[in-house]
Amino acid sequence: MEKIVLPDIKDFHILDVYLQHGGYTAAKKAFTQSPDDIIDQVKRSGLRGRGGAAFLTGLKWSFMPKTTDKPKYLCVNGDESEPGSFKDRQIFEYNPHQLIEGTIITCYAIGAKVAYIYIRGEYHKWIKLMQKALDDAYANGYLGEKMKEKFGTDFSCDIYIHKGAGAYICGEESALMNSIEGKRGYPRVKPPFPAQNGLWGCPTTINNVETITNVPPIINKGWEWFASIGEPKHPGTILFGVSGHVNKPGVYELPSGTLLTDIIYNHAGGVPGNKKILCVIPGGSSMPPLRGDQIEGVKMDAESLKAAGSAIGTGGIMVMDEDTDLVKVLARIAHFYHHESCGQCTPCREGTGWLEKILKRLIAGKGSVSDLDLLITVANQIEGNTICALGEAAAWPVKFMVERFRDYFEKRVSKEISLPVANKVHSMRHTAIPVEEIKH
Numbered sequence: 001m002e003k004i005v006l007p008d009i010k011d012f013h014i015l016d017v018y019l020q021h022g023g024y025t026a027a028k029k030a031f032t033q034s035p036d037d038i039i040d041q042v043k044r045s046g047l048r049g050r051g052g053a054a055f056l057t058g059l060k061w062s063f064m065p066k067t068t069d070k071p072k073y074l075c076v077n078g079d080e081s082e083p084g085s086f087k088d089r090q091i092f093e094y095n096p097h098q099l100i101e102g103t104i105i106t107c108y109a110i111g112a113k114v115a116y117i118y119i120r121g122e123y124h125k126w127i128k129l130m131q132k133a134l135d136d137a138y139a140n141g142y143l144g145e146k147m148k149e150k151f152g153t154d155f156s157c158d159i160y161i162h163k164g165a166g167a168y169i170c171g172e173e174s175a176l177m178n179s180i181e182g183k184r185g186y187p188r189v190k191p192p193f194p195a196q197n198g199l200w201g202c203p204t205t206i207n208n209v210e211t212i213t214n215v216p217p218i219i220n221k222g223w224e225w226f227a228s229i230g231e232p233k234h235p236g237t238i239l240f241g242v243s244g245h246v247n248k249p250g251v252y253e254l255p256s257g258t259l260l261t262d263i264i265y266n267h268a269g270g271v272p273g274n275k276k277i278l279c280v281i282p283g284g285s286s287m288p289p290l291r292g293d294q295i296e297g298v299k300m301d302a303e304s305l306k307a308a309g310s311a312i313g314t315g316g317i318m319v320m321d322e323d324t325d326l327v328k329v330l331a332r333i334a335h336f337y338h339h340e341s342c343g344q345c346t347p348c349r350e351g352t353g354w355l356e357k358i359l360k361r362l363i364a365g366k367g368s369v370s371d372l373d374l375l376i377t378v379a380n381q382i383e384g385n386t387i388c389a390l391g392e393a394a395a396w397p398v399k400f401m402v403e404r405f406r407d408y409f410e411k412r413v414s415k416e417i418s419l420p421v422a423n424k425v426h427s428m429r430h431t432a433i434p435v436e437e438i439k440h
């Protein structure tokens, strides 16, 4: 299977190697066409965002105003702070020039002269690697004023890295823009949407790192080629980050629509000790969890996962075997969202605290069956009542896990389930996976 985002080419991160394999020819080709043509091709390719919501990329670009006296901006989102998601850092490390080339083409398509690549603050190693690639691109005339000569075009653009400072909420697109502006990372009320009123009040497009890295091959090989890969409504490959109870955790690039069981049992090597799967969260910790006995036949693309009662999110697949303490897992997830709530909206600020408190009560063995209903009530009061989607991110895992594992939770409350002392969900925090273990 051809890999689009993380090709199996040795030293592909080095500019010379990237050039030997056709690097920067897509940008050259793009400059011979109009920005509208580029947007049209990306629209036809069916490329959907890989940052969580799977929104159509070409459609998003078309929202940018054609005539404006304001500068336009592109933000490339590499905040990657969702637990269970660790795929963008693979691009920073193994394919930074394709990301740079995709950023150049996107800037040209939307009319931006400046792009910011926003990188998670803890990603020191990947910030350095990405900066090195940018420095090499500048030194060789692929960025900045010199690119006019290199590409024979009137267009030029600049790319800057902006480091996060450890806040998950800064991955939310409007908080990300506030963060770049030097303000507190508070999400903004929408509308107005970023294409009208983004960075410094100017038209702005925000796309995920993986989304942008898909753009050069689409321009070079044609939208028809891309649209023919995987599921027609969500075409292309997806980087699936697999963590938890699997023998080979790592990042696997596979066509959209690959069976979840194929990813877990074949690519990620199955479950240690051949244990049964109790639960899988298929798209990063904020997505609705699936019961292990309901994953047969589930395909990994936006439409199929929606039909199965979950969502593709960031493609971060978290596997939990039959010995997992789901109450502890859920309490850990609830703690994360409570800690990361920016505090602007009362339902999120207070509700996330309630969720955590109730779950900790269950862990302490002091909960009752009515607490299960209370968890769902609190989650329902957060969902849909907040400024940004962190509300849903906090509510969904709780609501759906309690609903779908009601039998488990009731037995746990009535102490019918005794749990192994050493419970080992070895990588619920994605940073726990040593990078050497990550395959692609």
Ligand SMILES: Cc1cc2nc3c(=O)[nH]c(=O)nc-3n(C[C@H](O)[C@H](O)[C@H](O)COP(=O)(O)O)c2cc1C
Pocket: 048, 049, 050, 051, 052, 053, 054, 055, 057, 060, 077, 078, 079, 080, 081, 082, 168, 169, 170, 171, 172, 173, 174, 206, 207, 208, 209, 211, 212, 388, 389, 390, 393
């Ligand atoms: C709380 C929160 C955190 C988010 N974190 C990220 C992130 O780390 N990376 C990302 O690409 N998108 C993140 N998103 C989604 C972005 O708001 C935005 O939709 C995305 O960057 C758009 O890119 P795409 O269309 O290419 O998917 C987050 C959203 C929310 C609500």
Ligand code: SF4
Pocket: 169, 186, 187, 340, 341, 342, 343, 344, 345, 346, 348, 349, 386, 387, 388, 389, 390, 391
């Ligand atoms: S939903 Fe939560 S994180 Fe988002 S703006 Fe409201 S309080 Fe902040």
